Amino acid sequence: WRVLRHAVRAEFSIETNTADAIIAHRHRISECSGARLYDELEKDLASGTLGKLVESMNSYGILPFLFGDTGVFLQKDPVAFKELKDLLDVMDKAILSGKVLAQEIILSVLFWPWMKSVLAGMDKGANKTEVLHARLCENNMTTTIPKHHKLNMVQVAVLLEKMLKSLKTSHMKWSLKKRARYLDASLMCDVIINKKVSGDDDPFRDIFMRTFPGKRSDV
Secondary structure, eight states, X not given: OHXXXXXXXXXXXXXXXXXXXXXXXXXXXXXXXXXXXXXXXXXXXXXXXXXXXXHHHHHTTOHHHHHHHHHHHHHHOHHHHHHHHXXXXXXXXXXXXXXXXXXXXXXXXXXXXXXXXXXXXXXXTOOHHHHHHHHHHTSOOSSOOOHHHXXXXXXXXXXXXXXXHHHHHSOOOGGGGGSTTHHHHHHHHIIIIISSOOOOSOHHHHHHHHHSTTOOOOO
């Protein structure tokens, strides 16, 4: 992990014997404690190079050993991984420009393609928050993400799915603005739709009103 981190930050290439050793022994990273691995992840979340690091991890086949089913999903689905890389690049650009982003938002982006896939596969009428939280807690991750972060990530994902759906249907329950993670989901809409972090108070509201002029955007 540290070799890849320093390589992407310093824009170094990795020497052949070292690269071969990473591939040969990559499974052993899962022998580390989950808390230790999360400590390492925290160093990268707001580094401004997370997208490049995740891309490097993907090329070395490390993601499944860190993020369980999420890592396997990203390793097997190049379209989902491309989506993730593009979103992380937007976040990194914002961070390098001086914007401060909460860990929950960065983690939500990191897990969004996988969470979106899980949400899309749920039965109609399912309690999406409960089911997604259960799947996130049971996805064989070695890295120990704190419980409160997991819950916040799930809440953001469920709200975000509703927001993106409303941009197709023009129907939005604005009472959702009272939800605790509403503004985090709104910011993620900015990243997904506008490909930037604008810093607006409520980017989703602005996107919705531009898409459907005349629609109400209040509670």
